[in-house]
Structure formats: structure tokens, C-alpha cells
Amino acid sequence: MKLLKVVPDDTNIDFLRWRTWxxxxxxxxxxxxxxxxxxxxxxxxxxxxxxxxxRATFTQSAAAPVTELRETVxxxxxxxxxxxxxxxxxxxSIRMKLPDGADKNxxxxxxxxxxxxxxxxxxxxxxxxxxxxxxxxxxxxxxFSKGILxxxxxxxxxxxxxxxxxxxxxxxxxxxxxxxxxxxxxxxFALTGWEFDLNIIAALLTIIGYSLNDTVVxxxxxxxxxxxxxxxxxxxxxxxxxxxxxxxxxxxxxxxSLPLIVLVLFGPDVIFGFSAAMAFGIVVGTYSSIYxxxxxxxWLKVGSHxxxxxxxxxxxxxxxxxxFDS
Amino acid sequence: MLDFPRWRVWMLNTLIIxxxxxxxxxxxxxxxxxxxxxxxxxxxxNLGLDLAGGSHILLEADTSQLAETRLEALEDSVRTAMRRxxxxxxxxxxxxxxxQLSFTVDSPTQVDAAREALLPLTSNATGGRDWNxxxxxxxxxxxTPAGAGDETALDQAMDTAKDVxxxxxxxxxxxxxxxxxxxxxxxxxxxxxxxxxxxLKALIGKTAKLEFKxxxxxxxxxxxxxxxxxxxxxxxxxxxxxxxxPTIAVRRLGGISGDKxxxxxxxxxxxxxxxxxxxxxxxxxxxxxxxxxxQNVNKLFAIVLDGQVISAPQIREPIFGGVSQISGSFTTExxxxxxxxxxSGALPVDLKIVEERSVGPDxxxxxxxxxxxxxxxxxxxxxxxxxxxxxxxxxxxxxxLVINVAMILxxxxxxxxxxxxxxxxxxxxxxxxxxxxxxxINERIREELKRGRRVVQAIEVxxxxxxxxxxxxxxxxxxxxxxLFIFGSGPxxxxxxxxxxxxxTSVFTAVTITRMWxxxxxxxxxxxxxxx
Numbered sequence: 001m002k003l004l005k006v007v008p009d010d011t012n013i014d015f016l017r018w019r020t021w022x023x024x025x026x027x028x029x030x031x032x033x034x035x036x037x038x039x040x041x042x043x044x045x046x047x048x049x050x051x052x053x054x055r056a057t058f059t060q061s062a063a064a065p066v067t068e069l070r071e072t073v074x075x076x077x078x079x080x081x082x083x084x085x086x087x088x089x090x091x092x093s094i095r096m097k098l099p100d101g102a103d104k105n106x107x108x109x110x111x112x113x114x115x116x117x118x119x120x121x122x123x124x125x126x127x128x129x130x131x132x133x134x135x136x137x138x139x140x141x142x143x144f145s146k147g148i149l150x151x152x153x154x155x156x157x158x159x160x161x162x163x164x165x166x167x168x169x170x171x172x173x174x175x176x177x178x179x180x181x182x183x184x185x186x187x188x189f190a191l192t193g194w195e196f197d198l199n200i201i202a203a204l205l206t207i208i209g210y211s212l213n214d215t216v217v218x219x220x221x222x223x224x225x226x227x228x229x230x231x232x233x234x235x236x237x238x239x240x241x242x243x244x245x246x247x248x249x250x251x252x253x254x255x256x257s258l259p260l261i262v263l264v265l266f267g268p269d270v271i272f273g274f275s276a277a278m279a280f281g282i283v284v285g286t287y288s289s290i291y292x293x294x295x296x297x298x299w300l301k302v303g304s305h306x307x308x309x310x311x312x313x314x315x316x317x318x319x320x321x322x323x324f325d326s
Numbered sequence: 327m328l329d330f331p332r333w334r335v336w337m338l339n340t341l342i343i344x345x346x347x348x349x350x351x352x353x354x355x356x357x358x359x360x361x362x363x364x365x366x367x368x369x370x371x372n373l374g375l376d377l378a379g380g381s382h383i384l385l386e387a388d389t390s391q392l393a394e395t396r397l398e399a400l401e402d403s404v405r406t407a408m409r410r411x412x413x414x415x416x417x418x419x420x421x422x423x424x425x426q427l428s429f430t431v432d433s434p435t436q437v438d439a440a441r442e443a444l445l446p447l448t449s450n451a452t453g454g455r456d457w458n459x460x461x462x463x464x465x466x467x468x469x470t471p472a473g474a475g476d477e478t479a480l481d482q483a484m485d486t487a488k489d490v491x492x493x494x495x496x497x498x499x500x501x502x503x504x505x506x507x508x509x510x511x512x513x514x515x516x517x518x519x520x521x522x523x524x525x526l527k528a529l530i531g532k533t534a535k536l537e538f539k540x541x542x543x544x545x546x547x548x549x550x551x552x553x554x555x556x557x558x559x560x561x562x563x564x565x566x567x568x569x570x571x572p573t574i575a576v577r578r579l580g581g582i583s584g585d586k587x588x589x590x591x592x593x594x595x596x597x598x599x600x601x602x603x604x605x606x607x608x609x610x611x612x613x614x615x616x617x618x619x620x621q622n623v624n625k626l627f628a629i630v631l632d633g634q635v636i637s638a639p640q641i642r643e644p645i646f647g648g649v650s651q652i653s654g655s656f657t658t659e660x661x662x663x664x665x666x667x668x669x670s671g672a673l674p675v676d677l678k679i680v681e682e683r684s685v686g687p688d689x690x691x692x693x694x695x696x697x698x699x700x701x702x703x704x705x706x707x708x709x710x711x712x713x714x715x716x717x718x719x720x721x722x723x724x725x726x727l728v729i730n731v732a733m734i735l736x737x738x739x740x741x742x743x744x745x746x747x748x749x750x751x752x753x754x755x756x757x758x759x760x761x762x763x764x765x766x767i768n769e770r771i772r773e774e775l776k777r778g779r780r781v782v783q784a785i786e787v788x789x790x791x792x793x794x795x796x797x798x799x800x801x802x803x804x805x806x807x808x809x810l811f812i813f814g815s816g817p818x819x820x821x822x823x824x825x826x827x828x829x830x831t832s833v834f835t836a837v838t839i840t841r842m843w844x845x846x847x848x849x850x851x852x853x854x855x856x857x858x
Contacts, residue, residue, distance in 0.1 A: 003714065003715060003716065003717050003857055003858070004714040004715045005715070006715060009776070055686075057688075109679075109682075110527070110679075114524075128686065128688060129686060130685065130686040130688065131683065131684050131685040131686055132682070132683070132684050133682070133683045133684075134679075134681065134682040134683070135680075135681050135682075135683075136679075136680040136681060138680060139384065139680045139681045142815065143815055146813060146814060146815040146818070147814070147815065147818060149813045150809065150810050150813040150814040150815075150818050153809040153810075153812070153813045154805075154806040154809045154810055157805045157806060157808075157809045158802040158805050158806055161801060161802055161805050162798075162802065165798055165801075198748070198815075198817045198818070199747050199748055199751075199817065201817075201818060202747070202748030202751045202752075202817060202818060202820075202821045203751055205751070205806070205810060205818070205821060206751045206752070206754060206755045206821075208806065209755045209759075209802075209803050209806060209825070210755060210758060212799070212802050212803070212806075213758070213759060213762060213799040213802070213803070216795060216798045216799040216802060217762075217766065217795050217799060219798075220794055220795035220798060221795075224791075244773070245769075247769055247772075248762075248765050248766055248769040251711075251715060251765045251769070252758070252761060252762045252765050254711065255708045255711060255712070255758070255761045255762075255765070256754070256757075256758040256761065256762075258704050258707040258708055258711070259700065259701065259703075259704020259705060259707070259708065259754065259757075260704070260754070261704075262700045262703045262704040262707070263697075263700045263704065266696060266699060266700050266703065267696055267697060267700040268692060268694075268696045268697055270376075270747075271697075271747060274747065274751070278751065278754065
């Protein structure tokens with residue numbers, strides 16, 4: 001049987017030739033992302049800013065009457081709602097700030113939810129209330145700080161591991177490319193205004209995990225080649241490593257993108273933002289392993305002096321691979 | 327490296343079969359699973375509320391009020407103890423200011439007697455001190471909370487509160503609530519399938535009713551079984567009735583209300599050394615209880631909680647002084663359970679809702695249906711691609727991938743874990759890692775073949791060289807998962823748990839299992855050429 005080849009044999013693409021350009025563009029995008037987040041802000045869900053969110057579907061309508069809803073809810077006297085379509089045209093989320101004093105007296109939040117849903121049901125017989133989330137300010141602050149802490153701890157932890165297993169430059173490269181991926185994803189969310197909630201943190205963690213996996217594979221080949229070709233110039237060595245792992249990179253990214261693209265297209269609407277974030281992250285993560293994590297090694301002066309097989313390092317590497325084999 | 331001793335093949339196959347077996351109940355339709363459950367245990371994965379629909383409520387205790395309640399209870403029992411002392415100790419100027427209880431013993435000569443009487447009130451079941459006793463100006467007694475007293479009280483109050491909530495939700499019937507304590511002063515209540523939490527919230531807010539009633543021993547068991555009672559009696563449910571009947575008839579009048587109960591603790595009978603429960607009434611309840619027991623020695627009385635009889639012990643002797651012991655066929659556990667139940671008349675602390683989420687069943691069902699569809703399409707696409715690109719070795723990888731999914735489900739079912747939306751993200755990541763591991767191995771074998779190595783050697787080197795990258799990549803994921811579990815909150819932990827399970831099974835199936843299959847194929851056919 002003739003097998004399919006996703007990438008032709010013996011590619012020799014000069015990836016690193018565009019490294020300065022790529023780095024510049026990435027830097028620009030990162031700055032733009034930070035700027036977007038700072039100016040436009042993220043569309044935080046109630047998980048992170050507290051408040052109440054009611055999700056509803058208008059089962060008989062093609063599209064939800066957003067303008068009318070906004071007026072109806074605002075007229076109830078609880079303040080202006082944030083109303084958004086999500087997924088299908090006939091699904092909306094209505095977000096409200098919790099009424100004053102709700103922290104002390106949860107009945108107030110309760111009364112507000114009941115009032116809003118009752119009014120909506122009265123005006124729209126075809127409405128289906130899909131969910132009500134009510135998060136107090138105290139809990140949302142905790143969720144936010146814990147989420148960010150978990151994200152930072154995971155990034156720091158894996159970078160330290162890479163520093164120990166490779167060289168310090170590799171640790172810096174890894175954390176830089178993670179930072180790159182996470183920043184761009186934040187930028188995407190600021191740009192599109194997709195809701196940013198706890199699930200998106202899980203998506204970010206997946207992106208970190210994948211991007212890191214990719215970076216480690218490229219780094220592993222660089223390490224191997226550094227020990228093999230002591231005299232080779234660094235840029236060519238990186239190119240060689242990227243080319244050698246190219247078919248694996250393409251094959252893996254394609255494999256993982258497949259279910260994610262299906263999820264974005266056909267998956268549940270509730271997780272659209274979540275699936276889209278992951279699909280975006282896979283692309284960015286693959287790119288950053290080649291154009292961020294690898295060239296950084298040149299600028300950080302990794303070269304033939306790295307991974308000199310002293311007795312200690314040599315025997316250490318041997319032991320680990322043997323231990324894993326058995 | 328391609329050498330697999332027979333015992334290892336056996337061990338690996340056993341692990342695979344175990345993993346797959348545990349996964350089966352979770353993927354069966356509900357009615358088939360219910361039938362199967364009659365014959366074998368069927369551990370199942372729980373679906374999180376975001377997937378299955380239901381209500382989630384996070385309650386937080388108001389701790390400031392707890393200290394005040396404790397002081398009030400202490401004052402009550404101190405007054406009773408002083409009045410009941412022989413000779414009676416007169417006290418005055420009782421104050422609960424500054425979080426401590428202070429009072430003046432009118433006659434300085436009785437200070438020692440007062441201290442003696444206070445000792446049992448101020449120590450706890452394990453012999454430690456709940457309150458420190460101090461004396462000022464000769465006859466002013468001051469009781470201050472001892473170091474761990476408040477914490478223990480909070481801990482106990484939260485346990486009781488959890489039990490009260492549990493009991494009340496179970497009264498709703500068929501729901502399967504999860505009620506867990508979180509941190510020091512929080513309780514999470516999750517009820518799958520309940521999309522309108524109003525009833526639930528009303529229930530948590532209500533006060534439970536505890537009563538002590540006399541059992542109607544003249545009642546005809548047949549009549550009772552039919553739910554009919556004589557005049558002046560009523561039939562109440564009694565699930566733990568030793569007679570086997572699920573009901574019991576009790577007298578309507580002559581009972582005592584549970585708000586007269588001050589304390590209930592598990593203990594051991596001083597004579598028989600069997601587990602028992604001590605209960606203590608306030609002065610009014612104590613007198614009533616004394617009258618009731620005096621007139622009904624050797625009869626049964628029923629302990630009724632929320633209209634349901636939880637125990638019906640025999641009155642062995644008249645009980646004076648408000649303290650009595652319920653003994654009978656208790657085990658240490660059941661004595662403890664009963665004392666919790668007795669304490670759980672009312673919520674011991676004020677609980678307020680700090681977080682509330684509900685997901686409608688339609689949305690949840692829709693999410694699952696479309697999620698499964700997407701997963702099936704996506705996975706099929708991966709399987710086809712792997713086969714087209716790597717042929718035979720792609721098929722090995724595919725079988726390994728299917729087993730991997732089954733094993734993750736199996737381990738989760740075994741651990742009775744909950745699958746949530748973030749958990750699915752973890753799933754995607756580990757499946758990605760498993761596919762990547764096989765891609766790495768197969769690409770490396772391809773490379774080694776191109777370099778002119780012979781088939782067996784290429785396979786051997788391929789596995790060995792690829793393993794290093796696989797090891798590093800998965801180690802970083804393990805580190806991330808552990809850190810996420812430590813620092814993350816609920817949903818993030820759900821992600822971390824799936825990731826940890828998935829990494830182990832991914833490496834196991836994608837590396838070890840495929841290598842076993844490859845090595846058997848190599849041994850059998852001794853290939854000189856390999857298309858990969």
C-alpha cells in the first residue's frame with residue numbers, strides 16, 4: 001500500500017531566514033494585544049466580576065429581539081443589562097450587576113432573577129430559560145485570583161523543568177513562547193469581545209500544554225543535533241532541526257486541529273468561545289515553537305559550548321532515557 | 327527492547343482489560359446500566375452540572391453569629407447548672423459582653439462549688455477545654471472561649487449544617503445531591519437534574535422540627551401497615567424500624583419539642599460499655615421529660631425528625647435532671663449519626679448564598695449530544711488520517727488511542743470522578759499528546775529507515791529516541807497538572823484531574839502497548855521491509 005505523505009521527504013526550508021521579521025511581527029501583535037486588552041478590556045463573565053447572568057433561547061424565533069430585551073430589562077429598574085447573542089442567533093445571555101446589598105442579603109439577587117425571568121416569560125411565550133448564574137463579588141474575586149495564580153504557577157513550573165532538563169536559555173525560550181501564545185489569545189478575546197470566563201482559563205491551559213509539547217519536541221531535536229554536529233552554525237542547526245521535525249509538527253497539528261475545527265463548527269454553542277480559543281491556540285502554539293522558541297536560542301547565544309558531554313551530564317541523560325525505556 | 331517476556335504481556339493485557347471493563351458502564355444507556363447494576367457493581371462517571379444540567383449553590387456561614395449563639399447556649403446551661411446545684415448557687419449580673427460570659431456568684435464561699443459545677447459544661451467530648459474559667463475580684467466568674475473552641479464549634483456547626491441540608495434535600499425524593507464542605511465555612515450543594523433551584527433554596531432556609539413522642543403500643547400492626555391509626559395516634563414513617571415495618575404509630579399528645587434539646591453527643595454506656603447517645607434538655611424540657619418518663623417506664627418513645635421517626639428507644643427508668651442516655655443496638659457509627667441528627671434540628675449557623683448556578687436540562691442535553699457528535703467526527707478523522715499516513719503502524723496507534731480513551735473513562739469511573747467542560751479540554755489535550763507520541767515514534771522510525779538502518783533496528787532506535795521527547799513533553803504536562811490542582815479552583819481542578827489521568831494512560835497506551843504489538847508483529851513476520 002502506498003502511504004500518504006503530509007510533508008515531502010528531506011525538506012530543506014530556510015525557516016530561520018525570516019526570524020527577525022517574524023519576531024518583529026509577533027512583538028507587534030503582542031503589543032497590540034496588550035493595548036486592546038488595556039483599552040477595550042476583556043468581556044469578563046460573571047465568574048470573574050460577579051453579578052448575574054441569565055441564558056435564554058427563543059425557541060420559535062429566528063433571532064432574539066435584543067434591542068427590545070434591553071429596554072424591557074432596563075425598565076425593571078435594576079440598571080442596564082449587558083445583552084449578547086451567543087452561538088445561534090436566537091440565544092442570548094443577559095448579564096446584570098447584582099443589586100446593592102446583595103452581598104448581605106441574597107434574597108435581593110434572587111428576587112431580581114425571578115423578576116427578570118417572569119417578565120421575559122410573560123412577554124415571550126417561546127422563551128426557554130437555559131440557566132441562571134449568580135456569583136457574589138467575593139467569590140468572583142477568589143475565582144479570578146485563583147485562576148490567574150494557577151496559570152502563572154503552571155507557566156513558571158514547566159519553564160523551570162525545561163531549564164533543568166536542557167539549559168537556562170531553553171527555559172527562557174519556553175516561557176517566552178508561552179507568554180506569546182497566552183498574550184495573543186487574550187488579544188483575540190479583547191478583539192472579538194467573546195465572553196471570558198472560567199472555561200476560557202481551561203482553554204488557555206490547554207494551549208499552554210500543547211504549545212509546550214511542541215516546543216519540547218523541537219528543543220529535543222535541537223539538543224540532539226547540538227551534541228551530534230558540534231561545528232555547525234547555529235542558524236543552520238536550528239533549520240535542520242525544524243525541518244527534521246517538520247512532518248511530525250504538521251501531522252500532529254493537523255490531527256489535533258481536526259477535532260477542534262469540528263467542535264467549532266458543530267459543537268455546542270455554549271462552548272464556542274472555548275473551542276475557538278483552543279483552535280486558535282494550536283495554530284499560534286505551533287508557530288511560536290518554530291519562530292519564537294527556536295530563534296531565541298540564537299539571541300541567547302546557545303552554541304557548540306552547550307550540552308558538552310561532561311561525564312556527569314552524559315551519564316545523567318543516559319540514565320533518564322534508560323529509566324523511561326524499561 | 328523489543329523483547330517482551332510473557333509475564334509482561336499478561337500484565338499489560340490485564341491492565342487494558344481492567345481499564346476497558348471499568349469504562350463500559352459509563353457508556354451504556356441508563357436503563358441497561360440499571361439492570362446490570364443488580365448483578366455487578368457499575369462505577370460510573372458523573373457528568374458535571376455544566377453538561378448534565380442542574381443546580382449548584384455555594385453557601386457561606388456567618389461566623390460572627392456563631393460565637394453569639396454559643397454564648398447564649400452556654401449562658402443557658404450555666405443558669406441551669408447553678409440552679410440545680412446542691413445547695414443552689416445564686417448568681418447575678420450575667421453579661422455576654424466582649425465575647426465572654428461573666429457573672430457574679432453572690433456568696434463568695436460558693437465560688438469553688440460554682441467552679442466545680444462549671445467544669446463539665448466547659449469541656450468537650452474529648453476532654454479538651456471549650457471555655458477557660460477565670461475568677462476576678464474574688465467572686466466574679468469569667469468564661470472565655472478556649473483556643474480551639476471557636477474552630478471546633480465552627481467545624482461541628484458546619485458538619486451539622488451539612489447534615490441538615492442533606493436530610494432536607496433527601497426529603498425532596500429522587501434527587502441525587504452532592505453536598506460537600508469547602509474550606510472552613512462553606513458548603514457546596516449540587517443537584518443534577520434540578521434546573522429551578524427555588525425549591526432547593528426554600529428548603530435550605532426552612533427550620534427542621536424535632537419531637538419526642540410516645541409510641542402507641544396498643545396499635546394494631548396490620549392497621550399501622552395500612553397507614554391507619556387509632557384515635558389520638560398517628561402513623562409516621564420509620565425507615566429503620568427493627569420490626570421491618572416502614573411505619574410506626576405514635577401518640578399525638580404528651581410529647582416534647584426538640585427546641586428544648588441543648589446537647590446531643592455520642593458516648594459509651596457506663597455499665598455495659600456499649601455505644602450510646604447522651605442528650606440534654608434545658609430546664610423546662612428537663613422537667614417535662616422527667617414527667618413523661620416517670621409515667622411511662624418500660625414503654626417506647628419515638629424520636630421524630632421532620633415528621634419521620636429516626637429511632638424508638640425504650641424508657642428504662644425515669645429520667646430526672648434533663649440529661650438522659652439513649653442506648654440500644656448502637657454501633658459507634660450509628661450513635662454518632664444519631665447525635666448528629668439530633669443536633670440537626672435547626673441549622674446551627676446562618677448560611678447565605680454566595681454563588682448560584684443553574685443549567686437547564688435542554689441546554690445540557692444539547693451540549694452533550696453535539697459534543698459527542700463532534701468528538702466522534704473529530705476522532706474518526708484522526709483515525710483515518712493516522713491510517714493513511716502510517717499504515718500498519720497507524721492502525722496500532724489507532725487501537726492504542728481507542729484503548730486510551732476507554733482507560734481514561736475507566737479510571738475516572740473507578741475514582742467516581744466528574745466530567746465537566748474543562749475536563750473535556752483536558753481530554754482533548756491528552757488525546758493530542760497520545761497522537762503526538764505515536765507520530766513522534768513513527769516519524770523517527772521513518773527517519774531511521776531513510777538513514778539506511780535495518781527494519782528491526784530502525785524500530786528499536788525509533789522508539790528509544792522518540793521516548794526522550796515524549797518523556798519531557800509529558801513531564802511538563804504532569805508538572806502543570808499538579809500545579810493547577812494545587813492552585814486552581816473547582817473547574818480548573820476538573821481539568822487537572824483529567825490531565826493527570828490522561829497523561830499516564832496516554833504514555834502507557836501510545837508507547838508501551840503499541841511497542842508490545844509491534845514487537846509481536848516483528849517476531850512473527852521477521853520483516854525485511856517496512857512501509858511507514
